Structure formats: structure tokens, C-alpha cells
Amino acid sequence: KEWEMPSLFYSLAGLNDQSALLWNDSGKIWFFGGGRNFGNTPFRYTVSKDNGASWSAITFPEIKGAVGDFAPQPITSAFRGGPRNSIYFGSDGSLDESVSSSWATSFLWASDDDGNTWYDTGGRTAGRHTSFALLSDGRILAMGGKDSNMEGYMPQCFSSDFGKTWTERSPTPFASLGSNQRPVLIRLKSGNLFMAGDFQSMKMFRNPPPPAITERGGYVALSTDDGKTWKIKKLPSATFHKDWKGITDKGWPNEGWGTLGYCTAVQNPNGIIHLLSSKSMPAMEFAMNEAWILSDFESEVHKSPGIASPEKIKHFEEKYPNGQPRLQYSGWIADNDEFLLHGKESWYYENGQQQYEAVYH
Numbered sequence: 001k002e003w004e005m006p007s008l009f010y011s012l013a014g015l016n017d018q019s020a021l022l023w024n025d026s027g028k029i030w031f032f033g034g035g036r037n038f039g040n041t042p043f044r045y046t047v048s049k050d051n052g053a054s055w056s057a058i059t060f061p062e063i064k065g066a067v068g069d070f071a072p073q074p075i076t077s078a079f080r081g082g083p084r085n086s087i088y089f090g091s092d093g094s095l096d097e098s099v100s101s102s103w104a105t106s107f108l109w110a111s112d113d114d115g116n117t118w119y120d121t122g123g124r125t126a127g128r129h130t131s132f133a134l135l136s137d138g139r140i141l142a143m144g145g146k147d148s149n150m151e152g153y154m155p156q157c158f159s160s161d162f163g164k165t166w167t168e169r170s171p172t173p174f175a176s177l178g179s180n181q182r183p184v185l186i187r188l189k190s191g192n193l194f195m196a197g198d199f200q201s202m203k204m205f206r207n208p209p210p211p212a213i214t215e216r217g218g219y220v221a222l223s224t225d226d227g228k229t230w231k232i233k234k235l236p237s238a239t240f241h242k243d244w245k246g247i248t249d250k251g252w253p254n255e256g257w258g259t260l261g262y263c264t265a266v267q268n269p270n271g272i273i274h275l276l277s278s279k280s281m282p283a284m285e286f287a288m289n290e291a292w293i294l295s296d297f298e299s300e301v302h303k304s305p306g307i308a309s310p311e312k313i314k315h316f317e318e319k320y321p322n323g324q325p326r327l328q329y330s331g332w333i334a335d336n337d338e339f340l341l342h343g344k345e346s347w348y349y350e351n352g353q354q355q356y357e358a359v360y361h
Helices: 290-294
Strands: 021-025 028-033 044-048 074-081 086-092 106-111 131-134 140-143 153-159 170-175 184-187 193-198 218-223 231-235 264-267 273-276 285-288 314-319 325-333 339-341 343-348 354-360
Touching: 021 074, 021 086, 028 074, 074 131, 074 184, 086 131, 131 184, 170 193, 184 264, 193 264, 218 290, 231 290
Parallel strands: none
Antiparallel strands: 021 028, 028 044, 074 086, 086 106, 131 140, 140 153, 153 170, 184 193, 193 218, 218 231, 264 273, 273 285, 314 325, 325 339, 325 343, 343 354
16 A cells, blocks of 8 residues: 655666566565576576565576576566475576477476576476466476467466476466466465466457457466366456557557456465556556455445545645655545545655655546
């Protein structure tokens, strides 16, 4: 509900700093970063042992062994497993369609020594932006990704040797995905699997969903049997893609369908699942529990906020201990009982100098 002002984390000059993966390793926070146009560096990482208050120096990995085709793009999955309690995290395969006929792949980087050295596990999955989960029988489930299609369905595959090899792909009950989309798969504290994605591809007209999938928008899903079956539920308030304005030059539709775009998810210690979307307008954060997903209850339709009439607007000020203003803003209690910012908002440093100003409507 309330966030601090953002500050610079890091920026490597002249590079595309993208594809961030943040992972809580039992209290040790790992940040894996990607980015194109940086030679053969597959990723970089930094760690925090104090919940992000401070971070180690950015480290470029020492890679041992053979490395197959890769793109420097970490995805969403990181976990420990295997006899050595090794670290595994997902990354994209090649960005180049000319590399092979199966260019749309992902794989796992691994470390047996807590990040001192890393290696390519060897195998490749059935789609880009694959999301991974360790199953109760020791296998790894690789859920789809994008730019892979089995008669409209998203594929999946399994590994019994921690990423060295993968089974032949098989269809899931979920729609295949395309550009600007990525599913997310996590194991919950209950042992159940949580999945989220879109009912349709961004390349809808070239790769339509199968006839059995009639819903449109974004969904969440829960499996109580390690992915054998799924309870799939629509997210009623997912927003539409920022570029869906008629039929674009990319062939993307505008039917008012919601999208989760590149989504990611985490679970709080209290069991609440937090799901974040991107590429939607605006990007969204959803909170839910397992009981809601398993139930037949749909979210209440959001009430309209109404009109911000002048008599409803209130002005507020917060001050530093020395009496200087810290924050000045205005807003109103809307008809749906939310507090909405409206008008000018000004932030100040403690010496009285203005930090920034914005106007809200």
C-alpha cells in the first residue's frame, strides 16, 4: 500500500539491463540479472544478507564445463535441490531463430558450491521463458514458456536428472503464449503448485488458443497433485496490454482482454500469494489465497470511484522533526471507499529543497 521513493540499484553503462530474477534463499537474497550486448557473459549476480539493505559487489560468474546456446536472460525460477543441495535457476536458450529448428528453449544454470562456480546443466526445455518447479518425487517440471505451441496448448516436459535431459514435450491444459508473455510456476508452502498466465497468445491470429479454451484474459491455477490436474480460475480484473489499440502492425488484437504479460509470483509467510503483471496498462499486483482459487467464488466487481468534486478534496502535509515539510499532497475518499490521490504532490528534502513534484488525477 505504501512504498519508499525508488533509488538506483545498479546500471552498467551502455547495456540493456533486463531480465531480473530475485530469489529468497532461506533469508539470503539473490539477484540474478541479465542483459543483452555484453559479450558471452550469461548473467551477473549480487546477494544481500540483510533483506536488501546492503548488497555485495556485482559478480560475474565463473563458468565451468561446456556451455550450449543461451540468451543472457534469467527467467522466474530459482530453487535448491539434489544430493548437494545445489542452486538452480532458469534462463532462456538462444535468441537466434537460425541456431536450430528448436530455438525456443530454456535451461537451468546450476552451482554446487553456493555460487563460487556455475555450469550449464545441459538439457533444453520446450519453450522460451520456461518456469520450473521441483516436484515431490525429485523430478523437475518445466512448464511451457512462449513461442512453443502444441495445437494451441502450452507444452511441458520433465527432468529426472536435474536438467541434464528432458522428456519429450506434452500438452498442458493452458494456452500457448507468444511475445510479451511469460507464465509463472511456484511451489507453495502447502506443497501445492501455483500457476499463472494468459488464456490467449499475443499472436492470437497466428496462434489461436484451442477451441476448448474459450475464456480470455489472465488466469491463476492450483494443482494439489504435482501438476497432474489443475483448478484454473480467471482473474476478473486483469488489465489489457498497453499496445492493444486496434489491430497493430504486429498483428496483436484489441478485444479488451486482460493480460498478465511477463508475470511473477511469490508467497508471503502468512500464505498470501502475490502475483505481479507487466506490459498491462497499468501493471497490476494481485493478492489471493489458495482457498479462493479452489472455490467457485468470483471476485466482487469493483465499484466505480465516482467523481472527484472540489468539496471532497482534502489537503495533507507531513513534516520532518525539524518542522520542514516532508510531503504535501491532496486526495479524497472515493465512492468505493479507496483513498485516491488528486492534485499536486510535492516531496522535500530535510533542508527544504524540493525533491520532486507530480500531479495526480
